[in-house]
Amino acid sequence: MNITGTHFNYYLVCRRKLWLFANGIHMEQTSDLVYEGKMIHENSYPRRASKYREIEMDGIKIDFYDPIGKIIHETKKSRKERDSHLWQLKYYIYRLEKAGVDGVTGILEYPAERQTEEVLLSIPDREYIEEIEQEINTVVTSDSCPPVIDAAKCKKCSYYDFCYSNETESQ
Numbered sequence: 001m002n003i004t005g006t007h008f009n010y011y012l013v014c015r016r017k018l019w020l021f022a023n024g025i026h027m028e029q030t031s032d033l034v035y036e037g038k039m040i041h042e043n044s045y046p047r048r049a050s051k052y053r054e055i056e057m058d059g060i061k062i063d064f065y066d067p068i069g070k071i072i073h074e075t076k077k078s079r080k081e082r083d084s085h086l087w088q089l090k091y092y093i094y095r096l097e098k099a100g101v102d103g104v105t106g107i108l109e110y111p112a113e114r115q116t117e118e119v120l121l122s123i124p125d126r127e128y129i130e131e132i133e134q135e136i137n138t139v140v141t142s143d144s145c146p147p148v149i150d151a152a153k154c155k156k157c158s159y160y161d162f163c164y165s166n167e168t169e170s171q
Helices: 005-013 015-022 032-043 079-098 123-141 152-156
Strands: 053-057 060-066 071-075 105-110 115-119
Touching: 005 015, 005 060, 005 079, 005 123, 015 123, 060 079, 071 079, 079 105, 079 115, 079 123
Parallel strands: 071 105
Antiparallel strands: 053 060, 060 071, 105 115
């Protein structure tokens, strides 16, 4: 299986969401929050598409790559899931390195919050990514869906209705 940036992100956010997504249950197209994030991504840097390249390889898609500076630009809506955004970007850097592109760095951007963060990849990061890749494969190939995590962030998730459809009002 080709592990994508989305798999990597979902692994860090919710294993159930990862399993559902990897097994063909996609709820993102019905989410207003996902749509809002897409609009921020498309409209925040209007000249970027003509300036940088989009890269697709082995299941990953990097929207904005500066081949001269070797910088991946990853745009996100808010910092609420910063850790998963950071590791998704590190995963992209890792994958480009594996493809023979050395010296890649990243910039994590939150235009609505006017925040940016430079992202580098260390040796311990590479080891952690390899561990996560194995764990992702374990989760997505499992015969059973992981349980609901029942966290506050679930209420804003595009999979919320799916995960909580069997809950009753009294619970």
